[in-house]
Amino acid sequence: MLPIFLSELTQIFRNRSVLVTSFVMPIAVSAFFLYQHDVFAQIGSLGYIAAIVMFTVCAFGLYASSVTTLASRRQNLFLKRLRSTAAGDAGILAGLVLPATAVALVQVVAIMAVLAAVTTAPDNIVLLALAVLTTTLMMVGLALATAGLTNSPEHAQVTTLPVCLGVIAVASWVGISGTEELTLLKRLLPGGAATELVVNAWSGGVAVTDSLLLLAPTLAWVVVAAALASRLFRWEPRR
Amino acid sequence: MVTLPAASHDRWNRRMPTTPVIEVDSLNVVYGDFHAVQDLSFHVRRGELYALLGTNGAGKTSTLETVEGHRKATSGTVRVFGHDPADRAAVRPRMGIMLQDSGFTPDLTVAESVRLVGSLTRRTDEVGRVLDVVDLTRKADTRVSQLSGGEKRRLDFATAVYGTPELVFLDEPTTGLDIQSRDDLWSTVDRMREGGTTVVLTTHYLEEAQQHADRIGLMHRGRFHREGTVAELTRTLPSVIRFGLAAPAPTPPAATREEDGRYLVETFELQRSLSALLRWAEDHRLELRDLEAGPTRLDDVFRAIGS
Numbered sequence: 001m002l003p004i005f006l007s008e009l010t011q012i013f014r015n016r017s018v019l020v021t022s023f024v025m026p027i028a029v030s031a032f033f034l035y036q037h038d039v040f041a042q043i044g045s046l047g048y049i050a051a052i053v054m055f056t057v058c059a060f061g062l063y064a065s066s067v068t069t070l071a072s073r074r075q076n077l078f079l080k081r082l083r084s085t086a087a088g089d090a091g092i093l094a095g096l097v098l099p100a101t102a103v104a105l106v107q108v109v110a111i112m113a114v115l116a117a118v119t120t121a122p123d124n125i126v127l128l129a130l131a132v133l134t135t136t137l138m139m140v141g142l143a144l145a146t147a148g149l150t151n152s153p154e155h156a157q158v159t160t161l162p163v164c165l166g167v168i169a170v171a172s173w174v175g176i177s178g179t180e181e182l183t184l185l186k187r188l189l190p191g192g193a194a195t196e197l198v199v200n201a202w203s204g205g206v207a208v209t210d211s212l213l214l215l216a217p218t219l220a221w222v223v224v225a226a227a228l229a230s231r232l233f234r235w236e237p238r239r
Numbered sequence: 240m241v242t243l244p245a246a247s248h249d250r251w252n253r254r255m256p257t258t259p260v261i262e263v264d265s266l267n268v269v270y271g272d273f274h275a276v277q278d279l280s281f282h283v284r285r286g287e288l289y290a291l292l293g294t295n296g297a298g299k300t301s302t303l304e305t306v307e308g309h310r311k312a313t314s315g316t317v318r319v320f321g322h323d324p325a326d327r328a329a330v331r332p333r334m335g336i337m338l339q340d341s342g343f344t345p346d347l348t349v350a351e352s353v354r355l356v357g358s359l360t361r362r363t364d365e366v367g368r369v370l371d372v373v374d375l376t377r378k379a380d381t382r383v384s385q386l387s388g389g390e391k392r393r394l395d396f397a398t399a400v401y402g403t404p405e406l407v408f409l410d411e412p413t414t415g416l417d418i419q420s421r422d423d424l425w426s427t428v429d430r431m432r433e434g435g436t437t438v439v440l441t442t443h444y445l446e447e448a449q450q451h452a453d454r455i456g457l458m459h460r461g462r463f464h465r466e467g468t469v470a471e472l473t474r475t476l477p478s479v480i481r482f483g484l485a486a487p488a489p490t491p492p493a494a495t496r497e498e499d500g501r502y503l504v505e506t507f508e509l510q511r512s513l514s515a516l517l518r519w520a521e522d523h524r525l526e527l528r529d530l531e532a533g534p535t536r537l538d539d540v541f542r543a544i545g546s
Contacts, residue, residue, distance in 0.1 A: 003358045011346040077342030085359035086331035
């Protein structure tokens with residue numbers, strides 16, 4: 001797995017278009033939210049800013065770029081090449097998606113650290129970390145599933161839109177309007193519970209046990225995404 | 240290239256005396272309604288070069304990919320080194336695969352690609368040595384996206400021979416290669432075979448199979464049309480004499496007229512038939528134009544089953 005991980009990491013920094021979509025774009029959006037943090041904290045809360053930043057990075061930097069990478073590696077038969085070696089399927093997939101995941105996590109941590117530095121520190125860092133990790137897992141799972149429906153890197157620009165726009169819409173909706181109304185729906189939508197968890201972890205004032213329950217929907221999405229991925233993922237292009 | 244000394248080579252053979260490297264029994268591969276491979280059985284012995292030949296859609300790639308472990312058999316058994324080929328950890332360190340289509344990622348360099356794929360085979364080798372073997376040393380730091388088709392094929396070959404595996408699969412290895420690269424590739428394969436490497440080949444170039452293969456499996460519609468050594472295959476076929484005649488001429492004995500107006504004699508006794516034909520031409524004072532005589536070439540076998 002390590003050789004694949006290192007070679008993918010090399011390629012992220014070598015391919016300009018991947019670097020822009022997975023690195024520059026999310027950073028730019030996040031920078032805007034940080035710069036305007038007073039406005040956005042008034043609209044929602046600091047936790048809302050943290051959630052939006054997390055989902056922007058996870059949707060574009062992690063999810064969309066992973067789908068694009070997997071589709072491209074399949075299209076040029078690199079996946080088949082890797083499967084011609086002694087490497088196992090799980091190791092191959094891990095090697096392919098972990099670099100983007102690591103880059104995304106570094107970005108999320110860095111941006112949240114800046115947010116904490118210019119405003120106030122999060123109330124419960126452990127809870128926040130759990131929210132970030134489960135969200136990351138969910139987005140990786142969704143990326144593997146979406147990659148199964150994506151024929152080419154160009155096609156990924158279309159196939160990734162529903163999830164990208166969906167999770168950001170849900171995060172904005174939940175982050176701005178809270179979960180007092182339509183509680184169940186908001187928590188069950190992908191990203192809804194995670195957003196509420198980030199808000200709780202940053203702002204505090206909610207019992208930790210109540211917050212921990214919010215992990216359940218996100219973990220359920222991880223399971224759904226993994227099940228979809230195992231059904232949909234393809235290693236070779238359709239002939 | 241490591242060539243085993245004769246003594247250790249013998250020891251090796253004694254240790255694994257009878258088990259074939261590849262055993263395929265009653266293999267069937269079905270895609271939907273399409274029966275790509277039907278009840279195919281064959282064995283490949285250690286050190287052999289076995290060529291799968293056939294027209295497009297004959298089932299050779301399906302067969303090869305099942306043996307490589309890329310594809311599941313619908314029924315039947317496939318064993319490679321006595322293992323299920325899907326057990327990558329067990330079989331892949333011992334085999335190198337040159338795919339039909341290259342499959343490299345454009346943003347890595349040639350050296351990086353060989354190092355990555357090579358290390359994943361779990362064999363050990365020097366990237367520099369392997370690049371030298373395929374004459375890509377000058378291109379070591381070139382990105383794969385900048386390579387020509389032939390250079391990509393050589394890169395593919397480099398990853399297959401990395402660490403000098405016991406078994407090498409070559410799926411149409413010389414397609415798109417110039418003569419020099421083709422000769423270089425075959426001399427590398429020959430050197431590896433001296434060290435005891437087993438080779439499974441598919442190719443469109445029949446002369447390649449005739450020149451290099453020990454045995455040939457000639458596939459047609461998912462089955463073996465014929466299987467055997469090159470000599471066995473050609474021995475079952477008649478020799479042919481071809482010639483033309485100037486317009487008004489009597490029909491020569493035992494000859495059939497072909498569509499292009501030339502005559503064809505098929506015979507299992509080439510010398511006798513040829514001498515009879517020459518005598519007949521002498522007697523009739525006729526000139527046999529563009530006279531050709533010889534054994535049936537595999538091309539002819541190929542054309543015969545294709546039509």
